[in-house]
Amino acid sequence: MHSYQEKIMTPDIDKLKKIASQVRRDILRMVHACQSGHPGGSLGCTDYLVALYFHTLKHTTHFEMDGQGEDLFFLSNGHISPVWYSVLARSGYFDVAELATFRKINTRLQGHPTTHEKLPGVRVASGSLGQGMSVAIGAAIAKKLNNDNRIVFSLHGDGELQEGQTWEAAMYASHNKIDNLISTIDVNGQQIDGPTETILSLGNLRAKWESFGWEVLEMSGNDMADVVRVLDLAISKTFKGKPIMILMQTMMGNGVDFMMHTHKWHGSAPNDEQLALALGQLEETLGDY
Amino acid sequence: MKKYTYSEKKDTRSGFGAGLLEVGRKNDKVVALCADLIGSLKMDAFIKEFPERFFQIGIAEANMMGIAAGLTIGGKIPYTGTFANFSTGRVYDQIRQSIAYSDKNVKICASHAGLTLGEDGATHQILEDIGMMKMLPGMVVINPCDYNQTKAATIAIAEHHGPVYLRFGRPSVPVFTDPDQKFEIGKVWMVNEGSDVSIFATGHLVWKAIEAGERLAELGIHAEIINIHTIKPLDEEAVLKSVSKTGCVVTAEEHSRYGGLGDSIAQLLTRKNPVPQEFVAVNDSFGESGTPDQLMKKYGLDTEDIINAVNRVIKRK
Numbered sequence: 001m002h003s004y005q006e007k008i009m010t011p012d013i014d015k016l017k018k019i020a021s022q023v024r025r026d027i028l029r030m031v032h033a034c035q036s037g038h039p040g041g042s043l044g045c046t047d048y049l050v051a052l053y054f055h056t057l058k059h060t061t062h063f064e065m066d067g068q069g070e071d072l073f074f075l076s077n078g079h080i081s082p083v084w085y086s087v088l089a090r091s092g093y094f095d096v097a098e099l100a101t102f103r104k105i106n107t108r109l110q111g112h113p114t115t116h117e118k119l120p121g122v123r124v125a126s127g128s129l130g131q132g133m134s135v136a137i138g139a140a141i142a143k144k145l146n147n148d149n150r151i152v153f154s155l156h157g158d159g160e161l162q163e164g165q166t167w168e169a170a171m172y173a174s175h176n177k178i179d180n181l182i183s184t185i186d187v188n189g190q191q192i193d194g195p196t197e198t199i200l201s202l203g204n205l206r207a208k209w210e211s212f213g214w215e216v217l218e219m220s221g222n223d224m225a226d227v228v229r230v231l232d233l234a235i236s237k238t239f240k241g242k243p244i245m246i247l248m249q250t251m252m253g254n255g256v257d258f259m260m261h262t263h264k265w266h267g268s269a270p271n272d273e274q275l276a277l278a279l280g281q282l283e284e285t286l287g288d289y
Numbered sequence: 290m291k292k293y294t295y296s297e298k299k300d301t302r303s304g305f306g307a308g309l310l311e312v313g314r315k316n317d318k319v320v321a322l323c324a325d326l327i328g329s330l331k332m333d334a335f336i337k338e339f340p341e342r343f344f345q346i347g348i349a350e351a352n353m354m355g356i357a358a359g360l361t362i363g364g365k366i367p368y369t370g371t372f373a374n375f376s377t378g379r380v381y382d383q384i385r386q387s388i389a390y391s392d393k394n395v396k397i398c399a400s401h402a403g404l405t406l407g408e409d410g411a412t413h414q415i416l417e418d419i420g421m422m423k424m425l426p427g428m429v430v431i432n433p434c435d436y437n438q439t440k441a442a443t444i445a446i447a448e449h450h451g452p453v454y455l456r457f458g459r460p461s462v463p464v465f466t467d468p469d470q471k472f473e474i475g476k477v478w479m480v481n482e483g484s485d486v487s488i489f490a491t492g493h494l495v496w497k498a499i500e501a502g503e504r505l506a507e508l509g510i511h512a513e514i515i516n517i518h519t520i521k522p523l524d525e526e527a528v529l530k531s532v533s534k535t536g537c538v539v540t541a542e543e544h545s546r547y548g549g550l551g552d553s554i555a556q557l558l559t560r561k562n563p564v565p566q567e568f569v570a571v572n573d574s575f576g577e578s579g580t581p582d583q584l585m586k587k588y589g590l591d592t593e594d595i596i597n598a599v600n601r602v603i604k605r606k
Contacts (some may be wrong), residue, residue: 066364115391122364125391128382134352136388138359138367141344145320146363165383168349172356176344 011055011228015181018285019090020050020224025282026086026099026289030204032275034103037111040265041157042083044188044221044250048155049083056235058150063120071150072139074124076132077157077186078112080269084172085109088121090287099226109241130163132156133183136235137173151238154183159191162200173243174213182234186221191262201260205247215242219278221250256281290506291481293499295463301493302335302400304436306331309368309398313339316366318560322357323370324350328371330400336466338380340398341360350375354383358533360391366447373402373456374402374415381421388452389425396446397422398455402432403543404571404588405460405581406491414576420548421482422454423521429453429474431524432522432542436464437520441472449474455493458543460581463496475519477527487531487538491517494541494569494590501595513597520550525557532558537602538566543585546570554601565605567598 023046052073053059059070075084082102088115089096092107101107108117111128124135136154143150159203160166173181186207189196195203209216218229227248234244252266254257256278271279311317313335320342321335327345336343346353350371351592369376374547376399377384388395399418406414423430429449433439439457446453466478480495481502490498502512513531515571517524532538540551551568558564571588586590 066362068363072362084542123391124358125386128386131351131355131383131387134355134383135359137352138356139362140359140361141356142360142365145341145365147361153556165349165351168347168352169355172346172349175347208458244468 013225014261016050016054018230018283019054019284020046021048023083023086023090023284025279025284027082028256028270028275028278029087029119029288030099030102030168030257031254033100033267035269036103037082038079038267039269040190040200040259040263041077041080041186041188042251042254043256043259044254045080045155046083046255047184047222047227048184048248049087051224052153053087055228056231057153063093063118065123067073067123068146068148069159072123072152074126074132074136074139075152076126076150077114077129077160078126081109081113082110084113090286093121097289128143129157129160130165133166133169136181136183137169137178140178143180148224149180151235152181154181156183156185156191157194158185158187158189159199160201161185161281170209170212170214178243179239179241182238182244182246184248184249187247187260188250188252189253190265190266194263194265209245209247213242213246217244217246219246221248222254290502291498293465295465298461298462299464300459300461301433301436301439301485302459303331304433305400305443305455305586306334307456308440310334310338311440312444313342315444318364318366319368320344320360320365321368321370322346322353324348324353324375326371329372330398332475340548350380351383354380355387356397356506358387358391361400362391367537369395370398370400372413373418374413377418377421377454377505378415378448381520383426385526390428393452394450396453396455398443400457401459402456403458403493404576404584404590405458405543406590407459407581408578411424411575411576416545416571417548418456418574419520419544419550420552423548423553427451428521429519430456431474431519432456432492433518434492434516435462435466437466437468437470438472441470442518445474458493462493465496465499475522477524478516478518480514480516481512482536482548484512484537485511486513486603487535487596488512488514488541488599489517489528489538489554490514490541491508491520491549496526497590498541498595500592501599504592504596505599510599519549520553523557524538524551526559529561532562532564537564537601537606539569539595539598540566541591544570546572549585563585565602567602569594569598
């Protein structure tokens with residue numbers, strides 16, 4: 001039933017890297033313009049989301065909620081909305097000029113993603129953590145009921161795993177062989193109050209997910225070639241009776257030297273000077289919005 | 290007073306079970322989920338006929354609400370089933386974000402609501418659920434009064450696009466509404482026309498309101514009795530029309546006096562036509578173990594309590 005593998009285009013890693021550079025610029029400029037938002041996790045997950053939307057997903061930008069015949073993506077850690085909005089705009093869901101409205105009054109680009117303002121590309125609200133995997137499972141079941149052999153992807157924070165609902169979903173997915181689901185955890189080791197290991201340690205994530213019955217892959221999330229490789233590998237493992245988990249090692253703040261190695265930039269915006277310094281490290285490849 | 294009789298007593302949850310089977314036959318988009326309470330929710334018949342459209346979630350209500358939200362993406366109409374307590378308070382944030390705010394077409398079907406769950410006690414007797422659910426923008430809140438009305442409501446909500454909270458109960462109660470009724474969301478059912486007082490009742494209190502109306506008629510008081518099965522959206526026009534005739538109100542519900550039907554009516558009347566109102570509802574209290582009849586009596590939700598409330602409110606006119 002699954003004829004995915006041959007459809008995957010030969011990835012152009014350099015091109016994807018160029019897009020990622022532009023997306024990182026977008027993130028910083030969006031967060032700077034409203035002086036709020038979450039740049040750290042957004043920068044860390046940029047390579048994954050760029051690879052997903054510009055290489056992996058089989059989708060149309062003519063947005064329909066049901067997404068029948070398309071791959072679907074759910075962002076569970078909704079606070080990294082800047083990276084998702086930028087990637088959605090850059091891949092054609094809406095005009096990049098709209099990125100300037102992020103978090104401003106009357107915007108469709110709410111602080112956390114929502115369907116409420118009818119932004120193309122968003123299928124469920126997220127922000128209150130721990131809910132996205134359940135929703136992704138529901139969408140994956142609907143695909144099976146509809147004989148739709150496309151795949152459902154979801155992204156979660158590592159701190160988010162502290163929410164118990166994730167583990168309800170983890171049990172359900174393996175027990176019920178939800179094997180058209182590829183979930184990814186952004187393992188950056190940071191949360192608002194500090195490192196995950198000091199706040200509430202996550203233990204051995206590979207062992208945890210394997211014991212929950214998932215097929216577990218590991219990815220170097222800020223190495224574009226590895227992101228593409230592991231996403232392709234994950235797709236090759238779908239429809240084999242197990243849900244798939246990618247443990248994605250990233251660096252919060254990746255791409256901007258002074259935003260890395262700290263949780264400080266989880267939820268704070270750069271000032272004018274910091275923005276200039278950060279943009280100086282990121283090539284403008286597609287034109288700023 | 291119009292005469293109402295019944296030939297049998299049935300639980301409203303069985304009305305849900307029968308309605309689920311029928312709507313499942315009519316609409317192949319309907320799917321059902323349950324969190325380890327199939328027997329209590331009377332979902333067996335649906336499961337037997339549509340095993341591929343039923344999802345046993347286990348004791349994980351938060352996950353159930355999320356999966357239900359996801360199933361709508363792909364065009365399904367999910368009906369979730371568990372006790373009212375676990376359908377609302379336990380999963381409020383999941384309903385709020387993944388269902389209500391996300392405008393998902395999920396039908397939250399909640400059994401064992403209120404005190405009449407009985408012996409299990411206060412941990413399971415939720416009296417705040419109507420309040421929680423009606424505060425969510427876009428949520429429809431329905432609390433039918435007997436087996437037939439619950440069955441009709443279960444079928445009707447599939448035709449409404451958007452989240453619905455359908456509340457029903459455990460005990461066997463008189464079956465007195467039309468088995469072939471057409472259930473219209475947001476439209477009251479005029480049980481009895483009267484001129485002295487408006488009794489607005491929902492759920493199990495409708496039959497008690499009828500009993501009260503009969504006894505009041507013997508005393509020469511003509512009560513207008515209106516069944517408000519849809520608490521949100523409230524049929525404001527019908528409520529105001531009745532009140533303009535009677536000039537005073539008693540509301541009756543198996544729920545806390547805070548946040549329930551009484552609150553909704555009071556807010557409407559405060560804005561449009563302030564008149565005296567008395568509340569037959571639980572007075573800011575948790576429940577306890579006991580039989581349903583004992584509990585309804587102890588917590589002031591019995592026929593006698595409606596009669597007393599009518600007498601009080603008429604004096605205040």
